[in-house]
Amino acid sequence: MASKTASKETSFLIVGAGTFGLSTALHLTNRGYKNIVVLDRGDDVPSAFSAGNDVNKIVRADYEDPFYATHALKAIHAWRNSPIFSPHYHHSGYLVTSSASAPSKATSHVTRLITALSSHPDQPKSSVAVLHTPEDVQSTVPHLTGPLTGWSGYYNSNAGYAQAAPALKALYTELLARGVEFRLGDSGHAVSILPDTQTAKAFPAPRPYIRTADGKIHCADLVILALGAHTARLLSVAGAQLTAKAWAVGHVRVSAQEAAHLRGLPVVNCRDVGFFFEPVPAGDEHGQEWLIKVCAHGGGYTNRGRAATSLPPWQAEENKAIPVEDEMLMRRLLRETLPELAKRRLERRFMCWCADTADSEYVIDYVPGYRKGLVLAGGDSGHGFKMLPVFGGWVVDLVERGQQTEKRWRWKTGDSDGQEELGWRVGGVRDIREVQRMGDGAEATRPRL
């Protein structure tokens, strides 16, 4: 490729068929690019290693920063109107609160969100209702039958949730129909980049090559890495800015009758405890049972041990136990809201890994040293799934312009370990090896100190 920017003949190799990789392939095809190959180590899409392979994800434009609120409003528009995404989106509304024992950081974040929502020019004016007391919360969301001790916050009707795994599957199907090639399993599992960052400058090859687990070498004019939490395993230099972090997820099973009572439930997010969603079908063979996804809030967990870089465990199986403290938070959330479910078995537990950055910004830029042949697209800090319909457009903008004009998305040289004092982060970070965890079958995973 003579020019530094992409032309319609440019060949693309996207490494990672998760949220950002699929979105990038979508936007490349939208803009007329035809020569696109996507690699993923999973045997199917969505892969067992994708943070997006989940029952549901919050889709909201409730950001303090108007820049992200504007992008998220565009994403919501696409979730509601695109034939690919709209079947998997529920405009259920969003309840955001803090509890009686919330640290002041959590309550002031909620207050600032209310101000940000009411001052954003594109946010529908009547969508937000401020809720001062537990009674206000209960009358706005009558599904909630628990005490809601000290709860206050707001309800935003202009938000909802996506059924995440089905949305990724629908996008994958669409991309296959558009002629995008996928290599999965060993033939899609990238194990090294050649040359590596140490030798890239001196290497005579005009572009990077990717070696996969089956021993094959893949090349393209532009290689785009979209590996989420796994990025530093392939590109170690990225570990200084993308830190793999996980949060705990569990599910409570409800009957069809209970699910019917909870129909129309908004996403319930208590900023200092956790969040949960409307029930979705469990997908069991009789189709009679439903699942409520529950998550615990906190600063997240690294997996580092004595290593400098945090990376997700190698096997997806190792993710199936969650910290005991997070289970307690999930049960506390249910006791406050839907007490009849608080003692039910917490099933399909897992640790969901994503790539966190200190400033919570994405990194969408060329990797230094590869002569603009290698792009990194990642760093979601736990809030990137909503951008599935729009994220890839930002990657294509980069490769068409030949430089990252959005300063906040540039390659970062700082270290991500010192978490910046961001208003929405509540709780400290711990290493997953230091905490006791519990799996579905109540088998305990001892801390590895």
Ligand SMILES: Cc1cc2nc3c(=O)[nH]c(=O)nc-3n(C[C@H](O)[C@H](O)[C@H](O)COP(=O)(O)OP(=O)(O)OC[C@H]3O[C@@H](n4cnc5c(N)ncnc54)[C@H](O)[C@@H]3O)c2cc1C
């Ligand atoms: C607990 C939790 C809750 C979240 N909730 C929300 C939410 O409610 N709303 C929201 O908007 N966002 C949410 N997010 C964030 C969202 O999930 C991420 O922003 C998004 O999935 C990141 O996409 P990605 O493409 O970077 O990574 P992923 O979706 O994880 O994709 C990475 C892909 O790379 C593949 N891969 C890994 N290694 C290799 C390799 N060596 N070779 C080839 N392929 C490889 C994996 O198989 C995977 O498919 C949440 C995240 C977490 C952790």
